[in-house]
Amino acid sequence: MSAGDIDFTGQTVEAARRSLTNLLRASLIDSPELDARLLVGAALNFDLTGLISAAKRTLSPDEAAQLAQFAARRLYGEPIARITGIKEFWGLQFTLSADTLVPRPDTETIVEAALECLDTRGPRSRALRIADLGTGSGAIILALLSELPNATGIATDINFAALRAARGNAERNGLAHRTHFVACDYASALHEGFDLIVSNPPYIPSADIAGLDIEVRAHDPMRALDGGSDGYDAYRIIAPEAARLLSPGGFLVVEVGHDQSDTVADLISEAGLDLPAPAKTDLGGIRRAVMGLKKPR
Numbered sequence: 001m002s003a004g005d006i007d008f009t010g011q012t013v014e015a016a017r018r019s020l021t022n023l024l025r026a027s028l029i030d031s032p033e034l035d036a037r038l039l040v041g042a043a044l045n046f047d048l049t050g051l052i053s054a055a056k057r058t059l060s061p062d063e064a065a066q067l068a069q070f071a072a073r074r075l076y077g078e079p080i081a082r083i084t085g086i087k088e089f090w091g092l093q094f095t096l097s098a099d100t101l102v103p104r105p106d107t108e109t110i111v112e113a114a115l116e117c118l119d120t121r122g123p124r125s126r127a128l129r130i131a132d133l134g135t136g137s138g139a140i141i142l143a144l145l146s147e148l149p150n151a152t153g154i155a156t157d158i159n160f161a162a163l164r165a166a167r168g169n170a171e172r173n174g175l176a177h178r179t180h181f182v183a184c185d186y187a188s189a190l191h192e193g194f195d196l197i198v199s200n201p202p203y204i205p206s207a208d209i210a211g212l213d214i215e216v217r218a219h220d221p222m223r224a225l226d227g228g229s230d231g232y233d234a235y236r237i238i239a240p241e242a243a244r245l246l247s248p249g250g251f252l253v254v255e256v257g258h259d260q261s262d263t264v265a266d267l268i269s270e271a272g273l274d275l276p277a278p279a280k281t282d283l284g285g286i287r288r289a290v291m292g293l294k295k296p297r
Contacts, residue, residue, distance in 0.1 A: 006071050008064040014055040016040060016064070020071055027075050035080055042084040043067040077214035090143035092173045099161040101224045103139035106282045107200055110255050111143045113280040113289035114198055117251040120276075121195075124148050131156065131245065133186045133199040133238060136224060138166030138179070140198050145175045154190065156182045159223065186234070187241040197242045200255040201234030203227040231257065235264050239271035242292060251276070252292035261287035268292040 006023070008016045017040045024032035041051055043066040044059075059067070073083050081087040081102045087094050089103035090111055096102060118124065128151035132141035135155035145153050155170075157163045163181045170176040182189050187197070204225045209217055216225070227233055235254065242252040252273060256264045261279040269275060273292035282288040 006068040008059055008067050009061065010058060011064070012056050012058055013040065013044065013051060016059055016067060017051070020067070023071060024074065029074065035074060038080050038084065039070045039074060040067060043070055078219055079215045082219050087137075089139045090146065092139075092142060092146060092169075094137050094139055094142075094169050095165065095172060096137060097161060097165040099159050099221055100137040100165050101200075101220050103137055106284070106286070106288055107140065107255055108143070109280055109282040109288040110140055110198055110200060110253055111147075113291055114140075114144060114196055114251065114253040115147060116280075117253060117276065117291055117293075118148070118196060121249060125150055127151070128195045129193055129247075130154070130196045130198070131187065131190060131194050133197065133241075134158075134201050134224075134234070135166050135181075136162050136200070138169045140200060141179065142166075142170055142173055142175050144196075144198070145178055146173070151178065153179045154182055155179060156184050156186060156190065158183065158185045159221075162221075186237050187245055190241075190245055192245045193247055194245050195247060195250045197238075197246060197250070197252045198254070199234070199238055201227070201238060203231045203234065203255070203257045203260060205229065205231040227257075231260060232263060232267065235267045239267045239273070239292070242268075243271040243273055243294065246273075246294040248294055249296040250294045252294075254290055255288060256290050258286055261290050264290045 017036050020036040021032045024035055044063055070083050079102055085096055087103050094103055128148055130151055130153040132155045135157050138155055141153045141155050145151055155166050160183055167181050170179045202225050204227050206226050206229055265275055273294055276291055276293040279287035280289040
């Protein structure tokens with residue numbers, strides 16, 4: 001269905017929201033009520049309070065056209081965050097680009113695991129040096145810096161456009177002064193001395209990408225999804241690089257996909273790092289965060 005087939009002309013804000021909800025529900029879109037509210041809000045540049053206050057106001061022709069365009073994109077399977085260009089993660093607001101993944105709730109497990117690791121070594125107020133390999137939107141490192149007031153971070157990505165997006169998000173969230181951005185493949189341009197290294201690398205086996213949900217396969221950057229023939233190409237690079245770069249007592253925390261935690265743990269062990277704790281599960285019960293520890297001296 002194209003935007004030309006959808007018409008909100010002459011409808012009030014509330015009527016348009018209800019119409020869109022019904023349209024999304026009929027197309028079996030998950031959470032149609034929430035999606036409709038977010039899309040109407042984005043089209044009119046209103047938050048929830050604004051939508052309530054303007055409920056009886058009639059849409060202007062431009063607003064009706066904008067909402068129809070947003071509706072058509074959602075019906076095609078484009079994620080809400082791609083349409084609005086904004087996604088919340090760890091209580092921070094992130095601007096997205098076509099070159100970055102949409103930060104997902106599962107990835108907050110990596111932030112939780114990393115903080116738990118650091119907590120075993122001392123207060124969060126201490127000076128720390130952190131690296132995020134393949135940073136994308138910058139979600140992980142900026143979430144960590146928001147919790148670690150005296151930490152500094154280096155975010156790497158091979159994609160210059162992704163780094164520009166991450167830098168913009170650092171500025172948006174008031175963390176640019178503690179974040180540095182480096183264009184390189186994972187950690188190839190970095191030098192040792194890190195207390196924590198984190199990464200959410202591509203981990204989908206190449207042959208499995210065609211079977212992913214349309215919201216992922218048609219809208220997330222392929223470079224951020226494709227983990228090679230078995231899904232482990234990135235971990236084979238990251239594990240030995242972390243062993244080289246971490247200070248004694250430093251941690252590696254990586255995101256993994258379903259049923260990948262044991263193999264990634266083996267790769268981390270083979271690189272010479274200890275496994276300080278079992279993989280941490282996400283809210284869905286999937287073992288999502290695998291941790292490594294460089295032995296203290």
